[in-house]
Amino acid sequence: MTAIDIQDLTKRYDRFTLHPVSFTVPKGYITGLIGPNGAGKSTIIKAMLGLVRPDSGQIRFDGRSFPQEERAIKEQIGFVSDENHFYEQLTVAELKRNFAPFYPEWSDADFARYANLFELDLKKRIKDLSKGTRMKVSLALALSHNARLLIMDEPTGGLDPVFRRELLDLLSDFIQDGERSVLFSTHITTDLDRVADYIICMNRGRLVFSESKESILERYVLVRGSNELLDRDVRQEFIGLRETEVGFEALHADRRRATELFRNAAILENPTLEDILYYTAKGEVLLG
Amino acid sequence: MNIVLSHTSGEPFYLQIVEQLRRQILTGVLLPGAGLPSIRQLAKDLQISVITTKRAYEELEKEGFIDSKVGRGSFVAGVSAEALREERVKRLEQDLLQLVEEARAIRISYPELRDMLRLYYEEDES
Numbered sequence: 001m002t003a004i005d006i007q008d009l010t011k012r013y014d015r016f017t018l019h020p021v022s023f024t025v026p027k028g029y030i031t032g033l034i035g036p037n038g039a040g041k042s043t044i045i046k047a048m049l050g051l052v053r054p055d056s057g058q059i060r061f062d063g064r065s066f067p068q069e070e071r072a073i074k075e076q077i078g079f080v081s082d083e084n085h086f087y088e089q090l091t092v093a094e095l096k097r098n099f100a101p102f103y104p105e106w107s108d109a110d111f112a113r114y115a116n117l118f119e120l121d122l123k124k125r126i127k128d129l130s131k132g133t134r135m136k137v138s139l140a141l142a143l144s145h146n147a148r149l150l151i152m153d154e155p156t157g158g159l160d161p162v163f164r165r166e167l168l169d170l171l172s173d174f175i176q177d178g179e180r181s182v183l184f185s186t187h188i189t190t191d192l193d194r195v196a197d198y199i200i201c202m203n204r205g206r207l208v209f210s211e212s213k214e215s216i217l218e219r220y221v222l223v224r225g226s227n228e229l230l231d232r233d234v235r236q237e238f239i240g241l242r243e244t245e246v247g248f249e250a251l252h253a254d255r256r257r258a259t260e261l262f263r264n265a266a267i268l269e270n271p272t273l274e275d276i277l278y279y280t281a282k283g284e285v286l287l288g
Numbered sequence: 289m290n291i292v293l294s295h296t297s298g299e300p301f302y303l304q305i306v307e308q309l310r311r312q313i314l315t316g317v318l319l320p321g322a323g324l325p326s327i328r329q330l331a332k333d334l335q336i337s338v339i340t341t342k343r344a345y346e347e348l349e350k351e352g353f354i355d356s357k358v359g360r361g362s363f364v365a366g367v368s369a370e371a372l373r374e375e376r377v378k379r380l381e382q383d384l385l386q387l388v389e390e391a392r393a394i395r396i397s398y399p400e401l402r403d404m405l406r407l408y409y410e411e412d413e414s
Contacts, residue, residue: 029338165335172332197337212339218300270298 001027002062003149003181004048009057011043016205018043020057023200023210027062028178030171032192032213033185034273035202036281041185044202045153048183049079061149075103078142080135080152088127092120092137103145114140131158139167143174150174150182156191168195189273199273201280208280213273221255222275224248225266237261240279251279289318289325293334301336305344313353313364314376320366324354327362 004025011018018040025031033041046052048059050066050073058065061073087095092115100106115122118136126134135158142150150171156164171182172195186192192199192213199216201208209216223238226247235241237257238250251271252258258268291308293301312318325333327341334341345362348354352371356362391401 168335169332172328172335175338176328176332178328194335195331195337197339213337214300214302214339214343 003027004183005058005060006044006048007058007060009044009047009059010055011047011052012055016040016043018054018205021202021207022057023207025181025183025200026198027181028175029197030175030182030184030195031198031200032189032196032273033183033200033202034187034189034192034277035208036187036277038204039202040205041202042153045151045183045185048151049077050074075105075145076148078145078147078150080138080142080150080155083153089125091123091125092129093122095126095137096122096141099141100145105146107144107146111140111144114143132160132163135159136163139170143170148180150180152182152184152186154186155184156186156188164191167191171195187277189277193273201277203281216273216276217270219253219255220271220276221252221258222269222271223250223252223258223262223266224269225262229262229265234261238279238283240281240283242279242282251275251283289322291330291334293336301334301340302344302347305330305334305341306347309344309348310351310353313367314372314379318364320364322364324362324364 002024006024007022008020009018009022010020016038021040021044033044035041043052047054050070061076064073066073087098090098096111100108100111114120118140120133120136120140126137129137135155139155156167159167168191171184174180174182184192184196196213198211199213200210220239224247227243230241230243230248237252239253241248241250255268262268289309289312291305293304297304309318309324324330324345327345328338330341331338345354345356349356349362353365353367354362355365388401396404
């Protein structure tokens with residue numbers, strides 16, 4: 001069961017190329033799309049929303065595809081973004097009245113509930129709202145039309161830590177029935193360390209991996225040790241390496257192999273997604 | 289039912305859940321037939337991945353501690369008294385093995401260990 005199926009998607013800009021990318025977003029789960037700036041996350045999301053026309057490749061939503069079924073696809077997607085797509089002069093209430101008619105399953109009751117929960121002032125103009133509050137408006141709109149798929153582009157940027165934690169509960173609620181899915185693009189990986197089920201990692205326009213967070217965190221291992229352990233062969237083992245005068249830290253993609261290699265000579269620890277992202281990006285910079 | 293996860297122990301979440309539920313079933317805190325939260329509810333409550341809670345339940349199912357029925361959720365399985373005792377004896381043996389290894393490591397002889405054990409056993413008895 002897949003919510004989104006992407007095959008061989010490519011896009012070429014003057015200064016950025018999305019190389020053929022294929023992955024699926026499973027239905028009923030929270031999937032994180034991670035990568036440093038310039039990885040290609042936004043290009044992929046814009047292509048999913050029909051805002052960017054890919055040079056080649058295919059995107060299917062639960063079997064439907066652009067452009068034939070654009071309308072049906074868009075009705076079922078709730079899109080949350082930190083970029084401001086709103087008309088600045090409108091109040092929150094006016095914005096809602098403009099937004100609702102596009103969605104057959106729009107619910108005023110749901111919107112009122114979220115507006116209340118997020119403490120939104122409906123009479124305020126969009127231009128007077130903070131970045132975080134704009135995000136909450138975007139989220140309340142996205143959650144009020146019975147969307148089957150929530151696509152969130154860097155949603156946590158302007159949000160304070162308290163609301164970010166509450167957002168995780170909202171997302172868990174959203175996928176409770178197993179029929180709805182969330183795709184969450186971010187470079188703030190601590191949010192995903194908690195609740196994400198699957199992780200898609202991009203770097204420099206290429207897919208690095210796409211698998212369950214459990215298996216990623218079990219496979220990768222963070223190695224810390226003294227510099228005497230490093231020779232040419234050992235260096236080549238690592239995905240990314242950070243050396244200082246007093247020792248090194250590195251990421252290895254095979255826990256079993258690293259355990260055999262270092263035994264008790266180095267400290268092996270569980271990496272976070274941020275560690276994985278950092279060393280993946282760093283490693284490729286060195287190679288490239 | 290309580291599940292309290294350590295985020296710093298390094299032990300995978302799914303194993304912590306398995307161990308805590310197993311212990312609560314073995315010690316009778318959770319009785320046969322008791323309903324368990326759905327994997328999605330548990331993931332939400334613990335703020336962890338659905339895949340993690342699913343893996344924990346699958347493991348407990350494999351070990352015969354819980355039953356899952358589609359559409360009805362998961363329940364504590366009817367573990368027989370005999371099976372319970374067997375499982376606890378197995379656990380005790382593992383603990384004893386650890387005890388012996390630790391005693392060897394700090395050079396405590398078997399008679400010394402036996403005397404220590406007797407002291408505790410009889411103290412607890414009275």
